[in-house]
Structure formats: C-alpha cells, structure tokens
Amino acid sequence: MTLEVELGADEDGVDRSGRPGGEDPGDPAGVVAGRRDADLTAPDQRGPDGRRIGVDVGSVRVGVALGDPSGMIATPLATLRRDERDGSDLRQLAEIVAEYEVVEVVIGLPRTLADREGPAAVAARGYADALTPLLTVPVRMVDERLSTVVATRALREAGVRGRKQRGVVDQAAAVAILQGFLDSRRSAGGGSGR
DSSP states (O other): OOOEEEOSOOTTSOOOSOSGGGOOTTOTTOOBTTBOOSOOSOOOSOSOSSOEEEEEEOSSEEEEEEEOTTSOOEEEEEEEEOOTTTOHHHHHHHHHHHHTTOSEEEEEEOBOTTSOBOHHHHHHHHHHHHHGGGOSSOEEEEEOTTHHHHHHHHHHHTTOOHHHHHHHHHHHHHHHHHHHHHHHHHHTTOSOOO
16 A cells, blocks of 8 residues: 655645644654644546656755656656755656646655664655745655655666666655556546556
8 A cells, every 4th residue: 555645735735733733743644734634535527637657755866756747657867966954856746747737746755674764764854844835736745665665676676777877866755656646546436547
C-alpha cells in the first residue's frame, strides 16, 4: 500500500488539528503547511486526469519527472539544483507546473524501513511547505522508501555510472515516485487507463 498525504485542509477547508499552525511531526495523519492532510490512504478517484509531476527532494538536487496526460507513464524531466537560500528551485518547479499544465504535484516522503520520519522526511515536508503557496494545484506526498536505491541500481544495470549517474539519479528516483503513484491510482480506479 502506498502512503499518501495530500497537502490541504479537511473537506470543508478547516484545520481541525487544534494545534497552533497545525503542525505536529508525530501526527500519523501528517499535518503539513499548517493544514490537516486529507488522508493517508492509497490513491483513489479524487482529482482530475491530467499531467502530474513527481519530485524527489535531495539536499543537493531535486529530481523532477513528468507524467503523460493519461496517467500511464512517468518520464524523467529535469534535475534542479537545490537552493535553500534563495528558493530558485522552488520557483523553477512552479514554472514547470505552469508550463506543462500540471494538475497535481507528487513529492516523495522518504520514510525509514521502521516507518518513521527522519531528517530527509522533515526536509521533504519543509520543501512541500515552501512549494505549496507558489502553486494553484494540490501537492501530495507519497511514501518513497528506497526510490533512490532502486533508481541507482537500475542506472548501474543500464551501464550508467559515476558522474553521469549523479546527474540523472534524482530524475530516475522522481520517475520511480511518480510511476508508483500513477500505478496505484490506476489500480484504485482513479486513472483513465486509456
């Protein structure tokens, strides 16, 4: 089952967390950006068909993958240099969302094998918090355990190594994140499957 966290308020748009700012890292329902997440269920039929982007947030680079309009295939799109100081990567990502008429952003949430959130997950949530106000489309976080490990292995098996691998591993991880989401969404009846 895919862990899924959609950034946003409850159905009626109200934060019912009862906490200032709505944030509590220990909240199993995942409060992000001061608003209560919709759920932690597998993808369902919510949301329109259309292009989605997958995002793998790293400390140095941000991998971006683009889904086709039918929600079938994720492909590598870009690797952005992470810019925690000025946020230029966030602005570039917002431009990508507008350029490709994206209907949803899917960000990987790197949970540990013990199903906990470590520093990388905190960084991914922080990235989602910073990105959300720049967009007019939903931002959803999904469990991406081992996506970078899987991407690295696949690249190695394809003969891509060293410096060349560093340049594309983030994109490959973003593809793994988005493809997993698209597959789950389709199997739950939420994708067009055309």
